[in-house]
Amino acid sequence: MDISVVIPLLNEEESLNELHDWIAKVMQSNRYSYEILFIDDGSTDTSWKVIEELSKSNTNVKGIRFQKNYGKSQALNAGFKEVQGDVVITMDADLQDSPNEIPELYNLIRKDGFDLISGWKKKRYDSKIRKNIPSKLFNAAARKTSGLKLHDFNCGLKAYKNEVVKSVDVNGEMHRYIPVLAKNAGFNKIDEKVVAHQARKYGETKFGMDRFVNGFLDLITIWFLSKFGKNPMHLFGLLGTIMFIIGCTFAFYLGIDKLFFHQTGRLITQRPEFYIALVTMIIGTQLFLAGFLGEIILRSKSDTKRYSVSNKINL
Numbered sequence: 001m002d003i004s005v006v007i008p009l010l011n012e013e014e015s016l017n018e019l020h021d022w023i024a025k026v027m028q029s030n031r032y033s034y035e036i037l038f039i040d041d042g043s044t045d046t047s048w049k050v051i052e053e054l055s056k057s058n059t060n061v062k063g064i065r066f067q068k069n070y071g072k073s074q075a076l077n078a079g080f081k082e083v084q085g086d087v088v089i090t091m092d093a094d095l096q097d098s099p100n101e102i103p104e105l106y107n108l109i110r111k112d113g114f115d116l117i118s119g120w121k122k123k124r125y126d127s128k129i130r131k132n133i134p135s136k137l138f139n140a141a142a143r144k145t146s147g148l149k150l151h152d153f154n155c156g157l158k159a160y161k162n163e164v165v166k167s168v169d170v171n172g173e174m175h176r177y178i179p180v181l182a183k184n185a186g187f188n189k190i191d192e193k194v195v196a197h198q199a200r201k202y203g204e205t206k207f208g209m210d211r212f213v214n215g216f217l218d219l220i221t222i223w224f225l226s227k228f229g230k231n232p233m234h235l236f237g238l239l240g241t242i243m244f245i246i247g248c249t250f251a252f253y254l255g256i257d258k259l260f261f262h263q264t265g266r267l268i269t270q271r272p273e274f275y276i277a278l279v280t281m282i283i284g285t286q287l288f289l290a291g292f293l294g295e296i297i298l299r300s301k302s303d304t305k306r307y308s309v310s311n312k313i314n315l
Contacts, residue, residue: 002032003106004085004162008075009038009093013045014202016093020054020061023099027060030103037062038093039079042069048311055313063313073175080165082315086110088165092156098196105159108193115164115187118150118179119157121197141216145223146180150192153177157195161187177222184226232298236291244284250277 005023009016020036027034038051040063051063064078076090087109091097101119108117135154142153154176168181179190228235250273258268268274 001035001085003027003034003087003089003102004083005034005036005089005091005099005102006076006079006083007036007038007091007093008041008072008079009043009047010041010069011043011045011047012093012202013043013047013050015095016047016050016054019093019095019099020058023102024058024060026099026102032106035060035062035083035085037064037079037082039063039075040065041071041075042066052313059314061313062315063311064309064315065311067308067310071173073170073173076175076178077170078309080168080170083162083165086162088160088162090156090158090160095201096198097157098198101157101193101195105157105193108191109159109161113189114159114191115161115189116179116182116191117159118152118190118192119155119195120150120152120192121155122151122194124197138216138219142177142180142219145219146177146183146226148179148183148190150179150190152192153179155195163187172221173218174222177218180222180226230298232294233291236287236294240284240287240291242284243280243287247277247279247281247284250274250280 007019016038023034023036036058038054038061040048040051048063048065051061051065055061055063062082064075064082066075066078079090080088087106089102089105091099097119105117105119108114135152139151139153143149158178160178160182164182164185164187167185167187168178170178170181174181183190224235254268254271254273254277
């Protein structure tokens with residue numbers, strides 16, 4: 001199979017038929033063998049009914065339905081486990097991503113040998129205050145932290161080699177950082193392509209300002225995991241050692257000062273240095289314990305299922 005198109009969605013009943021027809025037209029005109037995999041992330045409208053009808057009229061349409069809303073990352077992860085195409089394209093279901101970009105994305109992966117191509121919506125039709133300005137700040141921080149020179153980490157339109165999506169584990173809200181996850185997995189041929197951005201035609205955006213706060217928190221998480229995910233003791237042990245040395249230094253100073261210089265002065269427990277020593281040694285010990293626990297968890301963790309599927313079509 002040439003191409004798998006993975007489309008996570010939540011309450012997009014109005015746009016699904018139009019999106020399907022657009023993708024099918026592009027595939028047929030380029031004579032691609034393909035599948036379209038819709039992942040219904042707990043929609044409360046008739047989105048799943050539309051997907052069922054599309055699968056009856058087009059055998060290339062497949063679907064996964066979650067019992068409830070788990071989030072875009074879990075939807076993509078479920079889709080990645082099922083795809084069969086040599087090239088995997090992800091896009092949003094709101095018609096803001098153009099299927100006309102698919103042939104060029106496909107060629108960049110198959111002919112030019114890239115592992116991942118991320119879309120860059122250079123010209124956007126979103127609100128500047130709600131999306132554009134926060135997005136620029138978020139992307140600047142992501143570039144600085146990850147080392148990947150991409151302008152639009154959060155663009156839903158991306159193309160991957162099949163091996164990439166089978167190698168990354170997308171959970172939490174890490175869908176924004178799939179290029180970083182791919183880089184950490186050893187896929188280094190990552191680039192971007194300027195893609196068309198369509199104004200939203202139906203409904204309203206499902207994301208609010210809180211996604212940027214969560215995005216920055218996830219960025220810290222993925223930075224930590226990329227640096228210390230395999231050896232957390234290297235971070236916590238270092239910090240614990242520094243804190244413990246500070247505490248021991250203050251304790252040693254207090255002991256020498258009391259024994260040789262201020263034997264009849266105030267009690268050690270009345271001096272601020274005593275509490276600095278006590279607190280830093282306790283924190284140092286806790287950091288050591290955190291490092292040990294991290295190492296134990298890392299070595300004993302098991303892969304657990306994070307979502308519950310209620311229906312599948314043609315999988």
